[in-house]
Amino acid sequence: AALCNTGHRSRMTSADAPEGCSHYEELGSSVFFCPVQPEHLDRIHSLEATSYPADEAATFEKLKFRIESASNVFLVAMQCRDGESDPAVVGYVCGTCTCSGRLTHDSMATHEPDGTLLCIHSVVVEEGLRRRGLATRMLRAYAAYVQASTPHLRGIRLICKQDLIPLYDKAGFALLGRSDVVHGKDPWFEMAMELAAGDN
Numbered sequence: 001a002a003l004c005n006t007g008h009r010s011r012m013t014s015a016d017a018p019e020g021c022s023h024y025e026e027l028g029s030s031v032f033f034c035p036v037q038p039e040h041l042d043r044i045h046s047l048e049a050t051s052y053p054a055d056e057a058a059t060f061e062k063l064k065f066r067i068e069s070a071s072n073v074f075l076v077a078m079q080c081r082d083g084e085s086d087p088a089v090v091g092y093v094c095g096t097c098t099c100s101g102r103l104t105h106d107s108m109a110t111h112e113p114d115g116t117l118l119c120i121h122s123v124v125v126e127e128g129l130r131r132r133g134l135a136t137r138m139l140r141a142y143a144a145y146v147q148a149s150t151p152h153l154r155g156i157r158l159i160c161k162q163d164l165i166p167l168y169d170k171a172g173f174a175l176l177g178r179s180d181v182v183h184g185k186d187p188w189f190e191m192a193m194e195l196a197a198g199d200n
Helices: 038-051 060-069 105-109 134-149 162-170
Strands: 022-024 031-035 074-079 088-098 117-125 155-160 174-178 189-194
Touching: 022 134, 031 134, 038 060, 038 088, 038 117, 060 088, 074 134, 088 105, 088 134, 105 117, 117 134, 134 162, 155 162, 162 174, 162 189
Parallel strands: 117 155
Antiparallel strands: 022 031, 031 074, 074 088, 088 117, 155 189, 174 189
16 A cells, blocks of 8 residues: 555555554654665666765675665654655665774775664765755664664764764764875765664
8 A cells, every 4th residue: 555645645544554654743844764675776876876976886796685674773764755555765864884993995885784884875865855954853763673674783984974973963973083084085974873772
């Protein structure tokens, strides 16, 4: 059955959300944060390509690998649109796990399912929904999601441009300093969020 009411902009409630999805209601219409599905790949690749410079954007193959191999640490934001029966992907956060204690090119290039450090690769929001608080809410939902889906994690790390440090600070990340990772032409800064120990 279609999740969205095609007659008008849907105001879904938490009861309408697919299993495993959380609900957000502050953008004029409902947004749900849900685990990624294989059929989201084309839309995610399109958002990635329009959100990052060409020398920084993940390739179709890398995104496919992350969906197939690290779906437990890949969360999408979905929203109903006028006249559409199914919600559209309007944002996402994805990463991979590593057994290393720090972010390097090597530790970010693979996925080690037993790794206790989560490396975030992409935080993307559709252009028309930016600067409305969605990225912050999505990152907080992501942190809660990965703690539930991958309870052995002990921390989350990411690298970002200097102008985005306040965004990640607001979402609960602490600045560690300038990163040694070189990716594209601009310098990167490493930020961290420590996670409470799980049951494992």
